[in-house]
Amino acid sequence: MTRTENKQVRRNELIGNQIHVETIGEGEPALLFVHGFCCDSTDWSGLVERLSDRFRCITVDLPGHGRSASTAATMAAAGAAVNEAKARSGSDKVIVIGHSLGTKVIREAHRQSPDGVVGMILVDGSLYVSDRQTMLDNANAAVSVGMEAFLRGLFARMFDADSPPAELDRLTRRALDRDLDFARALFLDSVNWDSIYARRTIEALSVPALVIQATTFDSHFRWQLLPPGETTSLIETMRSIVPDFDAVVVPNAGHFVMHDAPDVTAETIATFASRMTEKA
Template sequence: MSKPIDCVHSIEGSGPAIFLIHGIGARRAGWSKLVEALKDKFTCISYDLRGHGDSPLPSDRFGLEDLVDDLEHLRAKLGIERAHLAGHSLGGMIGPAYARRFPDRVLSVGLLSTAAFRTEDDSAKVKAVVAAMRERGIGQVLDTLTARWFTDEFASRRPDVIAWRKKQVMDTPAEIFLNVFDIYAETEMGPWLHEVLAPCLVLTGEFDGGCNPRLNRQIAEALPHSELVILDGLKHAILIEASERVAPPVRQFLLANS
């Protein structure tokens, strides 16, 4: 275990706290539209994961538990006793892992566009993507990734947003991007999700290849207190492409569990 890193964060709004945890090669800015929809009722704390955006680079490789340590370090520094958590993709693994280790600190958990209960075939596919990036370079595989993240219709209508998201990835140091992709590919929450006792919202896009409804139904069934929302017609980048559709179920869930 490496020592916790002081992650750069933004705070907006008032009310019960919610920590917003982004995914691989993303930034806290990815939550901005959701923050707008929540900040009248909630204190929204978004932060850049270690090695991402404005946060410091770690000195060596790290694992899921190190990312949990960073979140606990931030919570303690801000003096927040209990908070909601919502994470997207890799963030949707950090949140429940935190809730499992620090149950008394957590009001609820949002697992957005994340994966568990992968079959051997599912695991092989995601690990093949990481292997291709190691072999050919991240830039060579980026078009494959963005095609999985965004719907074709959105990509053709908003090439500027696709370019912005690609730039975030390329601005993330390659060793950090590959490190977090390894964590995402190798984490299997299935054996321990039943230990997460906080109320959980499980939400994904209908056409999200790697974090699909099949896996998310199993996630929801494994969690003792959960509700499942499938957003039709969407792929992985739900916060960027369709935050106006993500916000209502998230807001309703948070209000019901505050």
Template sequence: MNKDSPRYPMASVELHKDVLRYVDVGDGPPIVLVHGLLGSNESWAGQIERLSERYRVIAPDLFGHGRSDKPSGDYSLSSHAATIRDLLEHLNIKSASMVGHSLGGGIVMQIVYLFPGLVERLVLVSSGGLGTEVSLLLKAATLPGSELVLPVLASDWVRKNAESVMGQLNKWGLPVRPGASMAETWRSFKSVSDRQTREAFLASTRAVVGPRGQTVSAKQHFEKFESIPSLLIWGGKDRMIPASHADNIRREVPNSRVEIFSDAGHFPQLDEPDLFFRVLDEFLTANSKVKTAPTTAVSD
């Protein structure tokens, strides 16, 4: 497979004159996977294949991301939420379990607020919208002039030199082997070298983050979550959004299930793929009719 080819077959739909591309695989209860900033369906690598054995998996590339169009305009949480609604309407899906990672977590919480009938179960993975703290990188993206700095940081020159430094440190006996979370962050960040992707990234980031941290909070909507089965999964070593944010929803919605993967970073679905699938599948199958093929055994 060409490295630029999508991992899974992708379909497309035109929504308001812009083309949205998405993965639609499997047969069973529908589950929607919503990626985060600079992500795409590739952010769910491995999970889509496993989930599609039991579920109908819908994994869009949000507008401004991946292989979808990158129009100028509204990149607010509400706009992204409306896109998911329109996609499900196109697919004639009345409701689904929603899984949101990082920015995608904020989007699915906005769906709960705006279109509660669409959400059967709610899964937040290293989610935005649950506290103010966020990485310095995201704060920096909101500052004036960041549109000039980002293409330099994402350039081939910087990437090759960074890889050269890591290679030299390895030779010196100081192993630097980035984990799956770091590798995915780096892969995604390189995409801002493209002007349209960069503009969409900045618009999406500035819609939810300011110089002091996250500016959008879902706290006022927590009471809506009490009637929806909810699961939070976080990496204990998340440097993008701290795992302590899970406590904010755990206090307000005590019936929420919270799982902290102690060795995972910002992408627990990639750092701990077996454990992630097992926890997610257990949650989705609880009190529901889903195919019961055996899961892979995992050790915590």
């Protein structure tokens, strides 16, 4: 255990010698943060710093990412890891928060085991709109250039011309510092998962949900800033299906909105979490 500057205890655990989880802060509901593809739990550091004085913050490294071991390169295994972290927390009031691929992982985790989840926050997620075969064909074509080239291109498309080059370089180097065969298998499995479960997992949601969005994303894996007044297929689909739903669009922020606008993102999460406390 270590202590942060504000004297809070930071607890690191390795669940089953495989899944790395870090917890800091007290209070409920607990906030369980899930990172995106070829990323890790440190993406949430700025938000944890801002929120851990009010809520218990739990971050998890998905299998094959960060300090977690590589298990099966599947969405099912990623969802199971989130549920292990949720169970280890001991809380029966958990808000699951996912970024990018993590928005799908938290829905897969909820599909496997909804117990204890009182809310869900999707940070700059996406919903494919193409037919299944087109999605699979696009995914296989995308990785046919090799995983290093694919990841370099993928992360480059997450940033615009005004983004700091050092940030893109850091995140790209981190993405490449892993088993690239694992990354390829997980990417393809995630696209297959999307073709089967993306809408089903939204239809199954019975807890309040929030989308925090900054960009749009298409079936060719390209991002662009969300223009003022515009929406996304994910937002509109969830708005039409989920009874208790809201969306917040963060202007002038990129795909890593929690890096670009940490104060706005943290306070949006805190407002949602406080409402869940009042509902309990």
